Amino acid sequence: MSPQPQPAPVPYMERTRNYYRALGYEDDYVWAHFEDAPFARPAKPLAAMNVALVSTAGPGDRSNRDARGRKQVWSCDAAAPPASLDTDLAWDREATHMDDRETFLPIEAMRKAAAGGIIARLARRFHGAPTDYSHRKTMEVDAPEILRRLREDGADAALLVAI
Amino acid sequence: MCHQTVSLVARHLEANGIPTVVLGSALDIVEHCGVARFYFSDFPLGNPCGHPWNPDMQAATVAAALRLIESATGPRTTVRSPFEWKPDPDWRGRYNRVRPEDREKLLAIGDARRIARGQPPRKEAPVRRG
Numbered sequence: 001m002s003p004q005p006q007p008a009p010v011p012y013m014e015r016t017r018n019y020y021r022a023l024g025y026e027d028d029y030v031w032a033h034f035e036d037a038p039f040a041r042p043a044k045p046l047a048a049m050n051v052a053l054v055s056t057a058g059p060g061d062r063s064n065r066d067a068r069g070r071k072q073v074w075s076c077d078a079a080a081p082p083a084s085l086d087t088d089l090a091w092d093r094e095a096t097h098m099d100d101r102e103t104f105l106p107i108e109a110m111r112k113a114a115a116g117g118i119i120a121r122l123a124r125r126f127h128g129a130p131t132d133y134s135h136r137k138t139m140e141v142d143a144p145e146i147l148r149r150l151r152e153d154g155a156d157a158a159l160l161v162a163i
Numbered sequence: 164m165c166h167q168t169v170s171l172v173a174r175h176l177e178a179n180g181i182p183t184v185v186l187g188s189a190l191d192i193v194e195h196c197g198v199a200r201f202y203f204s205d206f207p208l209g210n211p212c213g214h215p216w217n218p219d220m221q222a223a224t225v226a227a228a229l230r231l232i233e234s235a236t237g238p239r240t241t242v243r244s245p246f247e248w249k250p251d252p253d254w255r256g257r258y259n260r261v262r263p264e265d266r267e268k269l270l271a272i273g274d275a276r277r278i279a280r281g282q283p284p285r286k287e288a289p290v291r292r293g
Contacts, residue, residue: 006243007255009190009205012166015259022261023273024285032167037197037238038177046233054172056165089165091209095254100215109212109225118226129172131164138168143175150181157232158176159225160169162187163209 032135044156051113052123052155053078054146055105056131056163060084064128071130073145078107078126089131089163104163123153129160165189165208170196177238184235186228187211194241201241202228206248207258213246220246 017028042049058064059082064074076082085105087098102108110122127149130142150158166189173183177199184200185193188211193201204211204224213220224244231242248254261269270285277284 006205009203010255010258011191012189012208012258013191013195018261019259019269020273022266022269023276024270024287025273026285031192032171032196034174034197037199038174039199039235039238040177040180040182042182042233043180046229049232051229051232054169056168087209092207092254092258094257095207095248095251096210097215098209100210102218102221103210103212103215106212106221106225108218109222112222113226113229116226118229129168131168133164135167135171138171139175142168143172146172147176147179147181150176155181157182157184158173159228160173160183160185161211162165162169162185162189162193163211 029133042157046119046157047117048120049156050121050123050154051110051119052150052153052158053105053107053110053126054129054158054160055126056089056129056161057105058086058128058130060086062086064130071128071132073130073142073149074128075125075149076128078110078122078124081105081107081126087163091163098163104161106159106161110159123150123155125149125153166192167196170198173198182232184228184231186225190241194239197239199238199240200231200235201239202231202244203241204244204246206246207254214249 113119114121166187169185170193173185176183185198186202188204188206190203213224
């Protein structure tokens with residue numbers, strides 16, 4: 001017996017385009033697109049790596065926002081995550097909830113990976129990547145800042161979790 | 164926007180010598196952008212690491228994603244998680260759906276959003292008087 005075919009993934013770009021048109025927006029959002037993709041080969045075995053965790057969640061007190069409300073890169077000691085997180089983002093409020101932090105900021109799962117010898121350790125800080133409509137801000141401001149902080153923490157690799 | 168954000172950040176890290184893996188649920192957005200390694204969790208947006216309150220699934224998902232850092236041999240490597248979302252066959256069709264009966268409600272949401280963000284009104288928006 002052949003296995004059941006997997007359902008087609010949700011076409012999020014199309015759904016978003018149709019939704020914003022229904023909200024009355026005339027110009028469709030242009031999603032970032034590149035033909036190529038940079039690829040870094042690991043310089044050491046995974047089991048010897050200090051791996052950083054990057055999420056799109058922010059602190060519950062929204063202290064990552066500037067005076068105009070625009071999000072900035074936020075970093076936090078992985079041993080002391082805040083009690084509440086800002087998850088005011090586009091997630092599926094009909095199908096699920098975000099009450100369990102580990103579903104989108106897997107600090108404990110990363111610790112288990114370290115305890116199990118899959119990685120050497122979780123980097124000392126995790127980082128909140130600001131979501132922004134501007135590709136340019138993400139590429140020219142936020143991504144370089146996250147790179148700088150990962151280097152400060154001696155990270156060899158990174159797991160980036162998208163909400 | 165979350166998937167585009169982490170994809171752009173991952174590309175920058177890769178270009179600067181740091182291997183990455185993106186863990187997420189919006190396959191089309193991540194692959195449209197183009198990343199080195201993507202572990203695809205076909206779950207509703209919000210829970211890419213596994214079902215809420217299921218630490219075993221979350222640990223297995225994260226471990227599999229991490230292994231991709233070492234096992235991928237080239238860019239645009241996508242691996243799909245074997246886990247299935249809870250018995251709810253309709254979740255894929257519901258997200259951000261636009262039904263004809265919601266048209267007026269959605270236009271009102273859009274108008275309120277433009278006012279809140281200081282954006283110009285849509286051209287056919289009703290003019291407020293008084």
